[in-house]
Amino acid sequence: MNKIYNPQPENWSEILKRPTQSxxxxxxxxxxxxxxxxxxxxxxxxxxxxxxxxxxxxxxxxxxxxxxxxxxxxxxxxxxxxxxxxxxxxxxxxxxxxxKIEVETTEGVSCWQEKRxxxxxxxxxxxxxxxxxxxxxxxxxxxxxxxxxxxxxxxxxxxxxxxxxxxxxxxxxxxxxxxxxxxxxxxxxxxxxxxxxxxxxxxxxxxxxxxxxxxxxxxxxxxxxxxxxAGPSELLVFADETAVPSYVASDLLSQAEHGKDSQVILVTISKNMLNDVEEEIYKQLEVLPRKEIAQVAINNSKLIYVDNEQIALDLINEYAPEHFIVCSKKEDYFINGIENAGSVFIGNYTPESAGDYASGTNHTLPTNGYSKSYSGVNLDSFQKAMTFQKISQKGIQKIGNPIELMAEAEGLQAHKNAVTLRLKNN
Structure with missing residues (x-):
């Protein structure tokens, strides 16, 4: 695997590049x-x-x-x-x-939202x-x-x-x-x-x-x-000295076996952990039925050492992994600080495989850095949020004149007329 020590922030984008076609x-x-x-x-x-x-x-x-x-x-x-x-x-x-979420925004003006x-x-x-x-x-x-x-x-x-x-x-x-x-x-x-x-x-x-x-x-x-x-699968693990190297290696390999264009990354503040995980990866790789596929993915993957948790967190948020595993004595620091990840797995006994199958969370997640702006699949993914409103005679009197003024300021006379007619008939 590619071992990288203390990469400078200006080089992160190149180091963290996905092995995908344009x-x-x-x-x-x-x-x-x-x-x-x-x-x-x-x-x-x-x-x-x-x-x-x-x-x-x-x-x-x-x-x-x-x-x-x-x-x-x-x-x-x-x-x-x-x-x-x-x-x-x-x-x-x-x-x-x-x-349903319902609120009276002004007296006589009722607005609500429902999912369809x-x-x-x-x-x-x-x-x-x-x-x-x-x-x-x-x-x-x-x-x-x-x-x-x-x-x-x-x-x-x-x-x-x-x-x-x-x-x-x-x-x-x-x-x-x-x-x-x-x-x-x-x-x-x-x-x-x-x-x-x-x-x-x-x-x-x-x-x-x-x-x-x-x-x-x-x-x-x-x-x-x-x-x-949602393209090729990817996983980033942060592991300090409290992590179990064999567990970390197994998690990295679990994503590497998805496909030759998958990517897995270890970020650590322990050089011993970096070396131990690498050793475990090659040991476990030998007995995998999908060794050939996993090997290609491993060749495209990285083992990255940084000096402290702050640098690690900044690098992880820049990468924006699909799956993020954190095994650290400072797990709360990472839980509270992670901003860009599809799904987060916490502790030595939470393998990414659990989310793939049976823990309950969804495994259809944004890859290729899209977790900076996309959520994974959830119930809302299959719904639309529709808004409704109902205005009484009193309500149109309350907000009518401000609407007229705003419509006129934008040069939209028909918008203004739609309110003016109602105010005149009130």
């Missing part, structure tokens, strides 16, 4: 596929599924028979684990529900070498609690045209019946424009590779909202 690297590919899907619908979707996934599928909608078969293929133990995770995620997201569900949402579930059935829970559960009327799910097929049984089982467990065997850019384009088979949605959710991330940004340019730009 937008322009994949823009033309995404643009071309979006154009074809918009014009040719299912034909274009089928073309690119054949090209990228190596399979020709006649019916992309998963059948009831396939779902029933999947139920039988998932072990009882895994079903119980999924049920436990489902309950935890439900509890945490249900607790995020809010009631987004009617049609599309969920993207990564497949490939790591079929993320846990992401089904993370997206379907809050969408259901929010009351979304139409929830569809797209996920890439394997080389035999099948969907991982755990994905189908989990989707069915959560009440999803519209599951499509479509992945990558063509899935995002299909949900953006709608095809003969795939419904058009109002908002798209879910993580993915760099192509999916750019595709989601294209979707937002075509009138469909997205949860956030």
């Amino acid at each position: 937008f322009t690297d994949v823009e033309e590919t995404v643009k071309q596929i979006f154009k074809e899907v918009q014009q040719k619908g299912d034909i274009a979707v089928s073309k690119y599924t054949n090209l990228f996934d190596g399979i020709e599928i006649k019916n992309i909608l998963v059948t009831n028979e396939e779902i029933e078969k999947a139920k039988k293929e998932v072990s009882v133990e895994l079903k119980e684990a999924i049920e436990l995770a489902k309950n935890s995620i439900y509890k945490f997201h249900f607790a995020q529900k809010t009631t 569900p987004i009617q049609k949402v599309g969920l993207y579930i990564p497949g490939g070498s790591a079929p993320l059935f846990s992401t089904v829970l993370m997206l379907v559960i809050p969408a259901t609690i929010a009351g979304c009327k139409e929830i569809i799910l797209c996920t890439p097929p394997d080389k035999n045209g099948n969907i991982n049984p755990a994905i189908l089982y989990t989707a069915n467990l959560c009440g999803i019946s519209k599951i499509y065997k479509v992945g990558g850019i063509q899935a995002i384009a299909g949900m953006t424009f709608g095809t003969e088979t795939i419904p058009q949605v109002y908002k798209i959710f879910g993580p993915g590779n760099q192509f999916v991330t750019i595709a989601k940004q294209f979707a937002s340019q075509n009138g469909v909202a997205i949860d956030m730009p």
